[in-house]
Amino acid sequence: MIAAVLSLTLLGALLGVVLGCADRFLRVEGNPLVDEIGALMPGSNCGQCGFPGCAGAAAAIVAGSAAPTCCPPGGKALAAAVAGRLGLAVDLSALADDGPQIAGVAEELCIGCCRCSKVCPTDAIVGAAKQIHNVLREACTGCANCVDLCPTEALLLQPVPPTLPHWVMPKPLGA
Amino acid sequence: MGILTTFKDWFGNDWGVHPDDRKRPAADAAVRVMPVPERLWLPLQQHLGAPARPVVLVGQRVKKGQLLAEAQGAVSAPVHAPTSGTVAAIAEITAPHPSGLTLPAIVVDADGADEWGERVGCADPFALAPDEIGRRVAAAGVVGLGGAAFPSSVKLAGAARAGVATLIVNGSECEPYLSCDDRLMRDAAAAIVDGIRIMRHASGAARVLVGIEDNKPEALAAMAAAAASCAEIRVCRVPARYPMGSEKQLIQALSGIEVPADSRPADVGVIVHNVGTALAVRAAIRDGQPLISRLLTVNGGCVVAPGNIEVRLGTLAADVLAFAGGLHGDGLGLARRLLGGPMMGMQIPHWRVPVVKGTSGILALAADEAAAGDADPCIRCASCVRACPVGLLPLEMSARIRNDALDAAAALGLADCIACGCCAYVCPSRIPLVQYFQHAKGELAARERARLRTDATRKLAAQRQERLAREASEKAAAAARRKAERAAQQSAAEKLVQGEPA
Ligand code: SF4
Ligand code: SF4
Ligand code: SF4
Ligand code: SF4
Numbered sequence: 001m002i003a004a005v006l007s008l009t010l011l012g013a014l015l016g017v018v019l020g021c022a023d024r025f026l027r028v029e030g031n032p033l034v035d036e037i038g039a040l041m042p043g044s045n046c047g048q049c050g051f052p053g054c055a056g057a058a059a060a061i062v063a064g065s066a067a068p069t070c071c072p073p074g075g076k077a078l079a080a081a082v083a084g085r086l087g088l089a090v091d092l093s094a095l096a097d098d099g100p101q102i103a104g105v106a107e108e109l110c111i112g113c114c115r116c117s118k119v120c121p122t123d124a125i126v127g128a129a130k131q132i133h134n135v136l137r138e139a140c141t142g143c144a145n146c147v148d149l150c151p152t153e154a155l156l157l158q159p160v161p162p163t164l165p166h167w168v169m170p171k172p173l174g175a
Numbered sequence: 176m177g178i179l180t181t182f183k184d185w186f187g188n189d190w191g192v193h194p195d196d197r198k199r200p201a202a203d204a205a206v207r208v209m210p211v212p213e214r215l216w217l218p219l220q221q222h223l224g225a226p227a228r229p230v231v232l233v234g235q236r237v238k239k240g241q242l243l244a245e246a247q248g249a250v251s252a253p254v255h256a257p258t259s260g261t262v263a264a265i266a267e268i269t270a271p272h273p274s275g276l277t278l279p280a281i282v283v284d285a286d287g288a289d290e291w292g293e294r295v296g297c298a299d300p301f302a303l304a305p306d307e308i309g310r311r312v313a314a315a316g317v318v319g320l321g322g323a324a325f326p327s328s329v330k331l332a333g334a335a336r337a338g339v340a341t342l343i344v345n346g347s348e349c350e351p352y353l354s355c356d357d358r359l360m361r362d363a364a365a366a367i368v369d370g371i372r373i374m375r376h377a378s379g380a381a382r383v384l385v386g387i388e389d390n391k392p393e394a395l396a397a398m399a400a401a402a403a404s405c406a407e408i409r410v411c412r413v414p415a416r417y418p419m420g421s422e423k424q425l426i427q428a429l430s431g432i433e434v435p436a437d438s439r440p441a442d443v444g445v446i447v448h449n450v451g452t453a454l455a456v457r458a459a460i461r462d463g464q465p466l467i468s469r470l471l472t473v474n475g476g477c478v479v480a481p482g483n484i485e486v487r488l489g490t491l492a493a494d495v496l497a498f499a500g501g502l503h504g505d506g507l508g509l510a511r512r513l514l515g516g517p518m519m520g521m522q523i524p525h526w527r528v529p530v531v532k533g534t535s536g537i538l539a540l541a542a543d544e545a546a547a548g549d550a551d552p553c554i555r556c557a558s559c560v561r562a563c564p565v566g567l568l569p570l571e572m573s574a575r576i577r578n579d580a581l582d583a584a585a586a587l588g589l590a591d592c593i594a595c596g597c598c599a600y601v602c603p604s605r606i607p608l609v610q611y612f613q614h615a616k617g618e619l620a621a622r623e624r625a626r627l628r629t630d631a632t633r634k635l636a637a638q639r640q641e642r643l644a645r646e647a648s649e650k651a652a653a654a655a656r657r658k659a660e661r662a663a664q665q666s667a668a669e670k671l672v673q674g675e676p677a
Contacts, residue, residue: 042629044636073632076618077625084582122635123642141632164220166624167274168617171576172550172607 033086034059040081041071044121046143048072062086073141075100101157102140103147107132109154116146116155190564191416191424192597194351194518196390197544201474202354204482206362209498211258211285215489216268217243218280221531222318223325224250229281235262238292240465243281246313252326252532253316255465257487259292260285271514271531275524283489294463300373305335308377308460315459316466316532320451321345321356321420322515324533327452334378334446342380343429343440344371346387346394346450347413349420350516353536355470356450358483360387360394364401367450370457371408374448377456383408384429385450390415417518418595422447424564436565436591471534473499476541477509486530492537493526502539510545513538518596551604559598559608565591569598573611581615581622589615 038058045053049070051060060066061082068082068090083090103124110132117125117133124140127133137160147155220226227244231237237256244254263284267277297303303311313328334342348356360367375383385402387395389412402408413419413428423434425447432443440446448456451469458464467488474481479500486495492514496502502509513520514534530537559569567588575584592612599608 043633074629075625077622123639164276164278168621169613171614172610
């Protein structure tokens, strides 16, 4: 009886010390997981997710307050990568519906004021003062930063038109 | 799965299916040549690789065989005018593709003269250097006519570089309903053998094996007779079994060489060309004729007069069907419109779709020929596993894709699926297995593109930050320089002021 009490007490005390040491010396600064998720994000800090930049979104995803699907420019690929890293199940079908959008300049409205090109996080807008501006399709992430700034409402977000090489056979229904 | 894998070992040699081939009577009817229609639509992309770039202007007069659009990039093919006439427009037309999307095409209005432009032929192709043959084949826009439409010159050049030993000529034509290759071999065996010899010269292969399925005895006899005088060409009978015409299956059946999953035939010293391609190569080299027409099969229960028809590229499928006698009851019983064969062909939304280089057939199937009905749950009968020529587990892959576990499906070898359709053909529950696999492959490719795009976005954002920082520091440096200059000027002026009274 005495031996059992003694050995358990001793064990408890010993483990307590080990835990205490671990807490002291092995404590991690910040959350490496957040950094890891942040490295997967596009990094343009466009704000489409509703968070202050990509790092904020990464923190929210790790904390569970945002879905892995919250980044529109990242799309399904990013959502799948993030969910895979965190071991979460995600419903990717929601992302398919409205599809990605990109900005376009209505050339007859643009007055070449240069306001839009200054705020684009990916430098997707090209143009010079008093010249018609244009959006490079490949570089635009559809963040809409530029849209409200345009004094003539020349900038509008438009869905990316489907093209032959990018078409995906639909998933069979039912079964 | 363990059980299934064992199952696979037992039945490993039993791949493929034996569908009712339904090639006759279309295969036995004499070839008809369709007159040039009034208007032709020539898509800029009729091949694998980059689309061609137009080099003609709207309103320009073109001769038959004149270059309309040039190849762009290493893997691409030019497009030529199939007849003489006027370029009416460069416009969008429904693509020969299941999506029903459009693609840009050059529209040529025929003038009826059908007058050739300049042609540079060659009486002795064997005196030409192999790479010169490759160059001429590329300039003639020849692509694989079996359906994949891969630029032939790229394959020939790759073969010469890799030093392949064997050229395999695919005359198996394993798809049901299609008989255009059969017809070519019966009618033009000598020309095909000539084309094969030119391709052998260009690729540097030592021996040639021609594989023909045993359901085409007339073609076998004709080809064997034509090749009798060429010791290096052997015509081989292969069992009729779908998909015998798939590259890797045909290579194994003819030469016993198994092509590993992640390599190409050239890696094991083999290239495969179609018999129709051999004929097109001959025309390109001997007569200097670009690829402007092809033989295709019009077939199916709804077609009034099925058969093989020689058609100019760019002819609308609707016109071809009208020439073939139209559809029974004006298409009332039509269940499926297909380009290509029923196993791997693509369903099209309507008949206003142009014939392109890879169009081997136009099928109008009646309801009793088209598998229909709703899918039932999988009963795990493993018929699909036995049928798969690649050795995959279709039931396991489709179950994962249904639950959107695409990575799990990819881990089961999804990328090796050749979309042959054997699994769906044998499935008693009528599960659209191939559609699952095509969907998953497209989706995975889209995700890969999105991933690359995210990487590019990250780089662009970083470059912008760098640019902003550089601009800020340059501005600061310029301001500092101006300040220093001003200070220097000021002190000089002060000195001057101070020095004046002295
Ligand atoms: S162009 Fe406009 S919408 Fe597109 S990334 Fe730049 S700021 Fe955002
Ligand atoms: S903000 Fe509008 S008007 Fe100004 S340059 Fe951009 S698109 Fe043109
Ligand atoms: S479609 Fe793919 S999975 Fe099905 S039998 Fe053919 S190769 Fe196998
Ligand atoms: S053939 Fe169809 S029912 Fe049978 S195991 Fe395959 S998917 Fe299931």
